[in-house]
Structures are given as C-alpha cells and as structure tokens.
Amino acid sequence: MDSPSLQPLLLFVQSLISGILVGGVYALIGIGLTIIFGVMRIINFAHGDIMMIGMYLTFNLFTLAGVDPFVSIAVCIPVMFLFGGLLQKLFINRILNALPQNQILLTIGLGLIMSNTMMLIYTSDYKILTTDYSSSSFSLMGISISQPLAISFIITAVITAVLYWFLMKTDMGQAIRATAQDRQAAQLMGINVKRMSIIAFGLGAALAGTAGALISPTYYIFPQIGSTFTLKAFVITVLGGMGSVIGATLGGILIGIAESLGAVYISSGWKEVLVYVIFLLVLLFKPSGLLGKSRM
Amino acid sequence: MSAILELKHVSKFFGGLAANSDISFAMEPGMIKGLIGPNGAGKTTLFNCITGYYPPSRGEIFFKGHPITGLQPDRVCRLGMARTWQKVRPLVKMTVLDNVMVGALCRTNSLAKARNIAMEQLSVVGMEQKTHFIAGGLPIGERKKLEMARVLATKPELLLLDEVMGGLNPAESEEIIRLILEIKARGITQMVIEHDMKAIMRISDRIVVLNSGEKLAEGTPAEIVANQEVVDAYLGESHA
Amino acid sequence: MSIFGEIIGTIRRVSPLPLLTFLAVTGALLLFPPLVDSPYALHIMILIFLSVIMGESWNILGGYTGQYSVGHAAYFGAGAYTTMILMQFREVPPWYGMLAGIAVSILTALIIGSICFRLRGPYFVLASIAATEILRLTALNLKDFTNGAEGILATDIPPLQFGSFLVTDFTTKDPFYYIGLVFALAVIAVTWIVQHSKIGYCFQAIREDQDAAHSLGINPSLYKNLSLAISAAFTSLAGSFYAVYIGFIDPTTVLSLDMSVQIVLICIIGGIGTIFGPVVGALVLVPLSEALRSNIITQGLITAGLVNEDSPVGQFLKENLAHAHVLIYGILVVVVILFMPDGVLGFLRKILTGKRRKAA
Numbered sequence: 001m002d003s004p005s006l007q008p009l010l011l012f013v014q015s016l017i018s019g020i021l022v023g024g025v026y027a028l029i030g031i032g033l034t035i036i037f038g039v040m041r042i043i044n045f046a047h048g049d050i051m052m053i054g055m056y057l058t059f060n061l062f063t064l065a066g067v068d069p070f071v072s073i074a075v076c077i078p079v080m081f082l083f084g085g086l087l088q089k090l091f092i093n094r095i096l097n098a099l100p101q102n103q104i105l106l107t108i109g110l111g112l113i114m115s116n117t118m119m120l121i122y123t124s125d126y127k128i129l130t131t132d133y134s135s136s137s138f139s140l141m142g143i144s145i146s147q148p149l150a151i152s153f154i155i156t157a158v159i160t161a162v163l164y165w166f167l168m169k170t171d172m173g174q175a176i177r178a179t180a181q182d183r184q185a186a187q188l189m190g191i192n193v194k195r196m197s198i199i200a201f202g203l204g205a206a207l208a209g210t211a212g213a214l215i216s217p218t219y220y221i222f223p224q225i226g227s228t229f230t231l232k233a234f235v236i237t238v239l240g241g242m243g244s245v246i247g248a249t250l251g252g253i254l255i256g257i258a259e260s261l262g263a264v265y266i267s268s269g270w271k272e273v274l275v276y277v278i279f280l281l282v283l284l285f286k287p288s289g290l291l292g293k294s295r296m
Numbered sequence: 297m298s299a300i301l302e303l304k305h306v307s308k309f310f311g312g313l314a315a316n317s318d319i320s321f322a323m324e325p326g327m328i329k330g331l332i333g334p335n336g337a338g339k340t341t342l343f344n345c346i347t348g349y350y351p352p353s354r355g356e357i358f359f360k361g362h363p364i365t366g367l368q369p370d371r372v373c374r375l376g377m378a379r380t381w382q383k384v385r386p387l388v389k390m391t392v393l394d395n396v397m398v399g400a401l402c403r404t405n406s407l408a409k410a411r412n413i414a415m416e417q418l419s420v421v422g423m424e425q426k427t428h429f430i431a432g433g434l435p436i437g438e439r440k441k442l443e444m445a446r447v448l449a450t451k452p453e454l455l456l457l458d459e460v461m462g463g464l465n466p467a468e469s470e471e472i473i474r475l476i477l478e479i480k481a482r483g484i485t486q487m488v489i490e491h492d493m494k495a496i497m498r499i500s501d502r503i504v505v506l507n508s509g510e511k512l513a514e515g516t517p518a519e520i521v522a523n524q525e526v527v528d529a530y531l532g533e534s535h536a
Numbered sequence: 537m538s539i540f541g542e543i544i545g546t547i548r549r550v551s552p553l554p555l556l557t558f559l560a561v562t563g564a565l566l567l568f569p570p571l572v573d574s575p576y577a578l579h580i581m582i583l584i585f586l587s588v589i590m591g592e593s594w595n596i597l598g599g600y601t602g603q604y605s606v607g608h609a610a611y612f613g614a615g616a617y618t619t620m621i622l623m624q625f626r627e628v629p630p631w632y633g634m635l636a637g638i639a640v641s642i643l644t645a646l647i648i649g650s651i652c653f654r655l656r657g658p659y660f661v662l663a664s665i666a667a668t669e670i671l672r673l674t675a676l677n678l679k680d681f682t683n684g685a686e687g688i689l690a691t692d693i694p695p696l697q698f699g700s701f702l703v704t705d706f707t708t709k710d711p712f713y714y715i716g717l718v719f720a721l722a723v724i725a726v727t728w729i730v731q732h733s734k735i736g737y738c739f740q741a742i743r744e745d746q747d748a749a750h751s752l753g754i755n756p757s758l759y760k761n762l763s764l765a766i767s768a769a770f771t772s773l774a775g776s777f778y779a780v781y782i783g784f785i786d787p788t789t790v791l792s793l794d795m796s797v798q799i800v801l802i803c804i805i806g807g808i809g810t811i812f813g814p815v816v817g818a819l820v821l822v823p824l825s826e827a828l829r830s831n832i833i834t835q836g837l838i839t840a841g842l843v844n845e846d847s848p849v850g851q852f853l854k855e856n857l858a859h860a861h862v863l864i865y866g867i868l869v870v871v872v873i874l875f876m877p878d879g880v881l882g883f884l885r886k887i888l889t890g891k892r893r894k895a896a
Contacts, residue, residue: 043658094874100657101604105804106873108606108797112866120863227793231669234662269677276666276673280651283663287655347751373753381751387744389809398741401734402753410734450753 021149023256024156030236030248032207038180038243039200046111048230054212084205119223127221152214235279306355315341330500337506378452388432399449417445437468585716591802591814592723593770599808601763602743607664611641611768613791615775634776641772672791687786807879825861
C-alpha cells in the first residue's frame with residue numbers, strides 16, 4: 001500500500017479510487033440490509049453470514065466446475081434469493097411482531113448456525129480463490145487499478161441500476177416500497193404483505209450473496225468472515241439512513257473511501273477503528289443518517 | 297392567593313410549526329382547570345412542556361413560585377407535579393401493586409413504606425383486590441384507574457390528567473369523575489384534558505380553551521359556553 | 537391468573553423452601569471437590585460458574601433494566617486484559633489485578649454508557665457493538681501494551697502472600713472451583729438484593745417504559761448507568777477469572793462479538809429478568825457445548841451402534857463435531873426465540889402452572 005516513491009497527489013487519487021471501487025461492493029451489502037430493514041423493520045444480524053455463503057457457493061462453483069467468479073453470480077443471485085425467501089418464510093415471518101431484541105437475537109442465532117455449519121463442512125481453514133486475474137491490475141493515467149475490483153465495481157453499478165429500476169418502475173417494486181412505507185396501509189390496499197416480505201428478504205440475501213461472489217477473488221474465504229461484514233453493513237446503512245437505498249449506496253462508497261484513505265494515512269490496523277468512530281458519531285449527532293430523512 | 301402553576305408566554309415550535317404559541321395562564325391551588333380544544337390544538341404538547349418532556353421554545357413556567365422551565369420530568373415529579381398519559385402506559389410485565397409502588401418510591405427508599413402508600417392509593421381508586429394482577433392483562437378502565445393510583449402515589453400537589461376518560465363507557469367515566477372530585481376534596485390541584493364536554497363542564501372550576509396552539513379563551517364553564525368564539529371554533533363541531 | 541395463582545404467589549413469598557433448597561445446593565457444591573475426585577468434572581463445574589457469573593451480570597442490565605447490550609465483551613475483556621497485563625508483565629497477584637480490572641471496567645462502562653444510553657432500541661444494540669469493536673481493534677493494535685493478536689500467555693501465577701501466610705496458590709483446580717462458586721453466589725446474591733430493593737423497581741420501570749418511569753420521578757440516565765456499572769463490574773470479574781484460569785487471552789476470544797453474543801445467550805436461553813434464568817442457561821449450555829467439544833456425542837453414537845466408526849459419517853463426525861460447539865448456541869437461540877420466548881425457565885414454569893391449573 002504505502003510506497004514512498006509515489007507522489008502525494010497520485011497516492012491520494014490512487015487510494016481514493018480503490019476506496020470507491022471497494023465501496024461499490026460495500027454498497028451492495030448495505031442496500032440488501034437496508035431493503036430488509038425498510039420492509040420488515042428488522043436488523044438482519046445474519047447479513048454477513050449470508051454473504052459468506054455466497055462466497056462459498058462461488059468458491060465451489062470455481063473449484064468444482066471451473067466457473068469464473070464473476071459468471072457465478074448468475075447462479076448466486078437466484079440461489080441466494082431462494083435461500084433468503086426461505087429464511088423469511090420459515091423464521092422471520094414468525095417474529096415480525098416480537099420484541100426488537102428478540103428479532104435481533106433470532107437473526108444472530110441464524111447467523112451462528114450458518115457460519116458454524118459452514119465450518120463443519122469446510123473447516124475453519126482460509127480458502128483462497130485464485131483466478132489468473134486475481135492480482136492483475138491495469139494502469140489508467142498513471143494510476144494502477146486492480147482488475148477484479150474494477151470488474152466487480154462495474155457489475156455492482158449495473159445491479160444497483162437494475163434494482164432502482166425494479167423498485168421504482170415495476171408494480172412489484174412499488175408494492176415493496178408501499179409495504180416499507182406503511183405496512184398496514186399496504187395491507188389495506190390489497191398488497192400481500194407477507195409475500196412482499198419474502199421477496200424483500202430474498203432480494204437482500206441475493207444482494208449479499210452477489211457481494212460475496214464479487215469479493216471472493218480478492219478476500220480470504222472462511223466461515224467467520226461474516227460478522228465483520230455484518231458490522232460494516234450496519235455502519236453503511238446507518239450512515240445512509242436506515243431504509244434508504246440511495247443512502248446505502250452513498251454510505252457504502254463513503255466507507256470504502258474512509259477505509260482506503262485511513263489505511264494509507266493512518267495505518268491499516270487503525271482504519272476500522274476510524275469506521276466505527278464515524279459510525280458512533282453519526283449515531284449520536286445525526287441518527288437519521290447523513291442524507292437526513294429517516295423513516296423510523 | 298399565589299398561583300401553584302403559572303405559564304408565561306409559553307411557545308413550542310416543531311420545525312417551523314407552532315404547536316403552542318404564546319400561552320399564558322395561572323392556576324390557583326385546590327382548583328380544577330379544564331383544558332379543552334379540538335384535536336391538534338396543542339393540549340398534550342402543553343402537558344409535555346409543563347412536565348419537562350420538551351423544553352419550551354420560548355416562555356417560562358413557574359411551579360409554586362419557582363421556575364421549572366427546562367427541568368427534567370423526574371425533577372418535576374419530585375417537586376410535586378405528576379401527569380398521566382393520553383395513551384395509558386402501564387409497566388406491563390409488573391403487577392398492579394408494583395406499578396403503584398414505583399410511583400411511591402419517588403417519596404421513600406423503603407419498599408415496605410412504598411407498599412403501604414401503594415395499597416392506600418389502590419384502595420382510593422378501588423383496586424385493592426387486584427394487587428397481584430399483571431398490569432398488562434387489565435382492561436382499559438382498570439388501566440386508567442391504575443395510572444391514577446400510580447400518580448397519586450407520588451404524592452403530588454398538582455396533577456395533570458390527559459384524557460383519563462377516553463375510551464371508557466359512561467359508568468366507568470362516572471367513576472373517574474367521582475375520583476377526580478375526591479382528589480380535589482383532598483386539596484390536590486388538577487388540570488384536566490378531556491373531550492367529554494358534559495364531564496369537563498361539571499368538574500372544572502375554570503376552563504382554558506386552546507385552538508391551533510393558541511389560547512382562545514379562559515373563564516368559568518358558564519363563560520366558556522357563552523363565548524361565541526369558542527362555540528364557533530370548537531363546541532360547534534360537537535353540538536352541530 | 538386467578539385467586540389460586542395469587543395464593544401460590546403469597547405462599548411462595550413466605551415459604552422457606554426456596555431458601556432451604558438454595559442452602560442445600562450450596563452445601564452440596566461445597567462438598568463436591570473432595571467427593572468427586574475428577575479434574576474434568578471440576579473443569580466443567582468451573583465453566584458453569586463462569587457462565588453463571590457472565591449471565592447474571594448481563595441479566596442486571598439486559599434482563600432487569602431492558603438495555604440489550606451486545607457489547608459485554610468490552611467489560612469481560614477489560615477485566616481479562618487488566619488482570620493478565622498486571623500479572624504477566626508486572627507480577628501483580630491476580631487478586632489485585634481483578635480489583636484493578638473492575639475499576640477499569642466501570643470506567644469503560646461509564647464512557648460507553650455516556651454514548652450508548654442516548655440511543656434506544658436497535659440503535660443502542662448497534663452502538664454497544666461498535667464501541668466494543670473499537671476496544672477489540674485497540675487491543676489488537678496496541679502491541680506494546682497487549683501483545684496484539686498474539687495474545688498473552690500466563691507463564692506462572694504469582695500467589696497472594698501476606699508475610700509468610702499463603703492466601704491462595706493456583707496449582708490445582710480446587711481454588712478455582714471455590715473462587716468461582718463464591719463469585720457465582722455473590723452475583724446471584726447481588727441480583728437478589730437488586731430485585732428486592734428500590735433500585736430493582738427503578739430498573740424494571742425503565743425496562744417497561746422509560747418515559748413513564750421518567751414521569752414517576754426516576755432519573756433514567758442515573759439508573760441506566762448504575763445498572764451498567766454493576767453489570768460491568770461483575771462481567772469484569774468473570775473476565776479476570778477466565779484469564780487466570782485458562783491462562784491465555786487474545787482479542788479474538790475475550791473482546792469479540794462472539795463473546796458478547798455468548799454472554800447474552802446464556803441469559804436468553806435460561807430466561808431473562810429472573811434470578812435463576814442465567815443459572816439454567818449455564819446448566820444447559822456448558823454441558824452441551826462441552827459434550828460436543830470433547831466428542832462425547834460422537835463416541836456415544838458410535839458405542840450405541842448408531843454410527844459406524846469407520847464409515848464416512850462416523851469419520852466426519854469424529855473430526856468435525858468438536859469444532860462446532862458454537863453451532864448448538866445458534867440452534868438453541870433460534871428454538872428458544874421461536875418456541876419459548878421466556879427462556880427455558882419460563883417455558884418450564886408455564887408447563888408447571890398449566891398442569892397445576894388442570895389439576896385444580
């Protein structure tokens with residue numbers, strides 16, 4: 001990371017760009033969490049673990065069938081969607097009216113089951129998914145850009161755009177947004193709220209799983225990786241305002257930049273501390289998120 | 297006689313919206329003051345300002361001659377002013393007795409003394425048979441009475457009652473009216489928000505009318521009924 | 537709820553039976569080490585005591601005061617690190633380290649509380665996690681002070697000596713057993729006192745409805761901080777005990793989110809807001825996860841002839857089940873939340889009263 005020969009400005013732009021690229025994937029995780037929160041008012045503590053399952057899925061497709069990680073999202077999205085929908089149908093739908101604390105604990109429990117089941121199957125060894133482009137990079141105006149990060153950023157952008165279109169322009173998207181705005185009113189309008197919840201959780205899980213697929217060429221894969229990303233997803237959604245998709249997108253990129261700059265200018269060990277400090281400051285002074293409008 | 301509660305030009309803004317604007321009045325000890333006005337007139341907001349839940353944006357509030365503007369609700373309560381909630385707030389997982397004891401513990405550190413105070417107040421509201429019931433399981437009429445017992449246990453000099461008859465049937469309302477008059481007989485000053493006009497005219501010594509956050513009128517029940525402005529703004533809608 | 541229930545309640549209040557049972561159990565526990573001469577049994581009992589201390593401590597804040605901290609690893613870690621650093625690098629006997637740990641924990645609690653208590657509900661939970669993560673990362677990064685990710689290994693435990701009088705040495709498991717027992721009893725006693733005092737009423741009123749409590753003369757911020765301080769002090773005690781007993785700590789064990797979750801689960805599984813909930817939780821969790829960890833379950837399945845030792849399934853279970861003792865935590869919490877929202881203790885109580893009502 002820190003090469004002293006690099007000019008200060010170049011170093012800044014370089015880390016800024018890599019921050020934005022990583023932030024795109026963070027945004028995807030954050031959007032998933034924020035959709036689930038928006039529709040169900042439940043904070044999904046298993047979010048990072050769902051992402052971890054996406055990583056293992058990609059890893060298996062790669063090692064067993066030779067599917068490229070970026071191609072594997074075509075499998076990841078439907079599989080993780082079904083997985084998320086199933087979680088909603090079997091577990092979350094039963095506790096929609098329970099105490100918020102119990103909802104949190106249920107998702108924590110589900111997360112523990114996921115990570116420990118994966119540990120049973122794959123042991124806790126770190127797995128590495130090495131593609132021929134894993135560590136390759138290209139140069140753009142003197143700035144070196146990691147190839148897998150760039151590809152994943154483009155895919156993220158496309159998925160986010162499609163998601164916006166889905167939520168804004170389709171009937172089902174509008175039904176989901178109506179449910180998020182006012183569950184009871186939506187029900188009175190004849191919207192099948194339970195079904196929308198299943199779809200929302202499915203969407204959230206699909207986004208998390210896709211993020212897992214996208215980062216699998218650049219991160220170690222191990223069963224316990226989830227909790228770090230769950231926490232990161234909280235930070236992102238709170239930054240953007242709980243329930244706001246645009247907010248989560250911006251929040252993700254902001255956290256990507258903060259980590260990247262923090263790693264260069266403070267130290268890679270302290271960069272995460274910076275993220276949590278920002279998080280607490282936002283919670284204290286701007287609890288509705290940086291964009292201001294919260295639906296809580 | 298000096299006022300037990302005095303409001304001087306109290307205003308409360310939410311964003312640009314004035315929920316209360318420039319409200320002044322005083323309350324004499326031992327009296328019942330009715331606070332009426334259409335929905336959204338700012339009655340509950342005024343209660344929240346007086347009891348410390350919101351600091352007023354402007355103006356001053358005096359209790360027994362001392363300024364209490366901006367004091368926290370617990371301090372206000374310990375000074376001798378207690379309030380009930382429009383939507384009752386029982387401590388649902390605790391028993392009836394424990395609920396009232398929480399109020400009594402405002403004045404004592406001893407559980408035994410608190411239990412005695414609580415039993416006393418529960419018999420005032422006629423719930424001494426239900427002490428070991430879980431508060432969350434009570435019907436609405438008893439929840440309202442429980443809340444009255446709980447605030448009485450804090451030994452208040454001034455009680456603010458926010459729609460204690462809301463959602464009750466006529467017989468239950470009659471019980472509450474009797475209770476309010478009994479509390480008055482014990483010398484406790486009361487301010488009462490109520491929608492039931494007949495009831496409020498019966499129990500109040502004086503009435504303050506709020507409309508759109510402003511004080512529209514103040515006077516005896518007879519004066520209020522005769523006030524054309526009040527009739528237009530408020531009474532008209534229910535008597536029409 | 538009936539007059540019948542009321543009578544039972546009153547009888548229970550005056551009946552000396554629970555007290556006698558409590559004393560009998562305590563007596564039996566005191567006689568346990570000399571009678572059962574098995575280090576492994578002692579080890580399990582010590583772990584149960586540790587879990588009881590952790591669960592009861594969290595219960596004061598989470599169960600009685602309704603503040604669901606998912607960051608209690610902060611206080612566990614503060615106790616563990618303070619004791620360990622003083623012991624290993626300064627040769628301070630762990631007793632003093634434990635007291636220092638409590639001081640550090642209460643200080644940490646007041647700082648974390650001043651941030652987190654401004655928030656409610658899920659935001660409080662998230663803030664408590666974030667604050668603890670900051671502590672974990674700090675311990676990871678302050679390598680000169682904490683040895684970073686490598687952790688601290690206790691090479692020997694300085695005994696507490698007054699002149700020539702040896703108060704404790706830690707060469708066998710017995711002292712740990714008795715110390716753990718005393719600590720566990722102490723935290724149960726403190727919980728009992730809290731529940732039967734004004735403080736307990738204020739805690740519970742805040743749990744039920746903070747605004748209503750505030751209007752009844754209770755200062756929520758004062759009592760929430762008091763509750764957190766008591767809770768943090770005992771959690772720190774558990775952390776110190778753990779550090780000395782296990783002899784090794786690192787940020788990923790004592791300061792992790794997993795540790796925080798584990799502390800909450802002891803309470804949730806047993807039943808929150810009750811004195812003996814965490815005891816039940818510890819009695820369920822520790823033996824279960826130990827059985828998995830030590831492969832007793834796999835051995836049992838093999839000896840019962842249900843699984844062939846040489847079959848792929850048998851091999852798989854033998855190799856992997858030991859690693860998955862946390863899995864049981866996950867399954868238990870899901871089952872408890874879905875089917876016994878008042879915990880195992882509440883569930884048993886419901887079954888008992890149900891039967892009683894049928895009999896009546």
